[in-house]
Amino acid sequence: MAISDWPVSERPREKLLQLGPKALSDAELLAIFLRTGVSGCDAVTLARQLLSHFGSLRRLMGASQHEFCLAKGLGEAKFVQLQAVLELSKRYMQQQLQRETVFTEPALVKKYLTHTIGHEQREVFLLLYLDNQHRLIASEPLFMGTIDASPVYPRIVVQRALAHNAAAVILAHNHPSGVAEPSRADRAITERLTQAMALVDIKILDHFVVGDAEVVSFAERGWL
Incomplete structure (x- = not known):
């Protein structure tokens, strides 16, 4: 079943808008980043598989380009997007600290x-x-x-x-x-x-x- 067929309260994007990002699991947040799944696998299921593959969210976020791109459903474009997200997060937090x-x-x-x-x-x-x-x-x-x-x-x-x-x-x-x-x-x-x-x-x-x-x-x- 596609995520679009899920009840609205269970869809990651709608859930985030209603309850805020803290209400989502690691897999749900990762699914929003992935946007789509792969053949026979929706984005949330793919996200769970990726977290299991890497062992933790920290290890996924810290994976090298080679390790990242070898994983199912990922690739160079996603790696670039993730690095941009991480760097934006670092810069935002540093600006907060400077204030x-x-x-x-x-x-x-x-x-x-x-x-x-x-x-x-x-x-x-x-x-x-x-x-x-x-x-x-x-x-x-x-x-x-x-x-x-x-x-x-x-x-x-x-x-x-x-x-x-x-x-x-x-x-x-x-x-x-x-x-x-x-x-x-x-x-x-x-x-x-x-x-x-x-x-x-x-x-x-x-x-x-x-x-x-x-x-x-x-x-x-x-x-x-």
Whole structure:
């Protein structure tokens, strides 16, 4: 049965218009992006199959062009559209952060980080540079790692913070495993960076670890 034959309340586009995007499942949102299914398979069913194929929405969003285009119902045009959507989302969130006092809006920072590095298949260590009113100056990925590690060098972090004339910074990195719980290594490098930045009078306000379902804040846990 085609989606157009479904009850209006169950059609993804109509459901979004009536209830808002948060009311839709991952598959329903993906179906709207896909627009059409393939022979013998409607868009929602195709979306479910794709989520099962990739394992999660995060892995689908972070797939390489080769991986993406090999999947049933996808191709280069869809890959280009998805990259455009992701980049627009990142830019929108960054503009929102630049308008706000970042440290007083942890939920906004978490949302931005989820959009920025949450879908990455490699570990990315990112810095948010803040002015003396804790407004965003710039966001910069500094280190890229393997599937489970990213080398972090305090000297480079200090150099980049000084180059941006930052008064404070927020650290962030993702866990490609999808589990946001900070490791002992995460806590150790945070302590080293805190000590290094203190020497140049730059404060680390927080360290966020981004996973599939949550973003953990060191500050909220009392670790900073």
